[in-house]
Amino acid sequence: MSWTDERVETLKKMWGEGQSASQIAKELGGVTRNAVIGKVHRLGLSNRTAGAPAAAAAAKPEPKAKPAAPKAEAKPKPATKPTAEPEAEAAPAPEAEEPAAAPAPKPNLPARKQIIPAGQPLPPQPSANEISPEALAKVSEVEKKAKKIGLMELTERTCKWPVGDPATDDFWFCGLPVQQGKPYCEAHVGVAFQPMSARRDRRR
DNA sequence: CCCTGATTCGC
DNA sequence: GCGAATCAGG
Secondary structure, X not given: OOOOXXXXXXXXXXXXXXXXXXHHHHXXXXXOHHHHHHHHHHOOOOOOOOOOOOOXXXXXXXXOOXXXXXXXXXXXXXXXXXXXXXXXXXXXXXXXXXXXXXXXXXXXXXOOOOOOOOOOOOOOOOOOOOOOHHHHHHHHHHOOOOOOEOHHHXXXXXXXXXXXXXXXXXXXXXXXXXXXXXXXXXXXXXXXXXXXXXXXXXXX
């Protein structure tokens, strides 16, 4: 595969949209993410750094890409005010790829009232718990949308946090995507791995 | 261990 | 110019 005009265009477009190199590579096909990255660099449009928000695909009101019109139209800059001020930004971007960004409703957590709602089974009971109420809340919340998979469905990348009583009919595993490496999803990792506290070395 | 981009260097 | 290998950060 070679970098045809078309492919390069797709590359630029996707990269501009904040797509990751691997995604672009996958889309283009016939190339690896390395190839994509290499190309990106050679094109001189590298930019973001590793770990950068890949989800930065959010609205980008930067009409940067301007196809060089054959008829160059001189644009007298409004250099009336050297002040570094992004002019006209009041108008919302007309183009709307994304329907609407989630406003991220945040139902503030009520002040810490009662810790450990002893209503949940909470299988691996971490001895003394000082788990942040927040973490617990997250867990119970996550359990609602857990995939509730069975033992057979467990894979290297599914949260293996058990919920319920194995002896009961209502027993399942979280199943949500695990937190890199760990056996549990983020929420469960939060309560699974305690920074040992009351676990002193029992006489040895 | 997964992922991301950045860089290097033989081709 | 190309991209696998390698590097470096999360």
